[in-house]
Amino acid sequence: MIVKYTDKEMELLARLMRAEALGEGNLGMLMVGNVGVNRVIANCLTFKDITSVYKMIYQNPGGFSGTNSSLFYGNPTEKEKLLAKKVLRGEYFYPATNALWFYAPTAGTSCSKTWWDQSFAGQYKNHCFYNPDPGVCRELH
Numbered sequence: 001m002i003v004k005y006t007d008k009e010m011e012l013l014a015r016l017m018r019a020e021a022l023g024e025g026n027l028g029m030l031m032v033g034n035v036g037v038n039r040v041i042a043n044c045l046t047f048k049d050i051t052s053v054y055k056m057i058y059q060n061p062g063g064f065s066g067t068n069s070s071l072f073y074g075n076p077t078e079k080e081k082l083l084a085k086k087v088l089r090g091e092y093f094y095p096a097t098n099a100l101w102f103y104a105p106t107a108g109t110s111c112s113k114t115w116w117d118q119s120f121a122g123q124y125k126n127h128c129f130y131n132p133d134p135g136v137c138r139e140l141h
Contacts (some may be wrong), residue, residue, distance in 0.1 A: 002090035003040045009053035014076035014084035019066030024125045028084060031096035031124055033087030036064075040102050044137035047100065051091050053088075094121025098140045099129040 005013075007035060021028035039047045039056045046062045049055070057067065067073055074082070096102070102116060104126045105111060111128030115122050118130040 007041045012081040019069040019072035034096035101130040
């Protein structure tokens with residue numbers, strides 16, 4: 001286990017992963033989970049007081065837009081719970097390995113080289129992932 005969590009927090013993370021990346025498939029949902037777990041670990045920038053999965057999911061401002069999606073509501077499936085457990089126990093998927101941010105660019109545009117002054121880590125389907133600058137946050141991995 002890479003961060004402490006309750007069963008309720010695992011289910012919240014599974015719901016967030018679904019809401020943010022259902023259209024990106026299992027791997028896309030896992031990468032969203034990586035970003036969430038990284039925010040709990042990072043203890044830097046706007047994530048200094050994010051010490052639990054619950055606080056990460058409901059961070060305001062700076063949280064996830066998926067909490068406003070209808071996909072966030074309702075119980076997670078067993079598959080979604082298994083995906084959440086994978087990232088909570090420390091499985092990582094590139095390019096989200098050290099990422100603290102992601103976004104989906106508008107149709108027909110590509111990922112920016114930086115986003116909120118952070119470096120582009122890579123893209124998976126329609127999500128662009130961004131790492132903190134070296135030395136700014138505790139080394140994540």
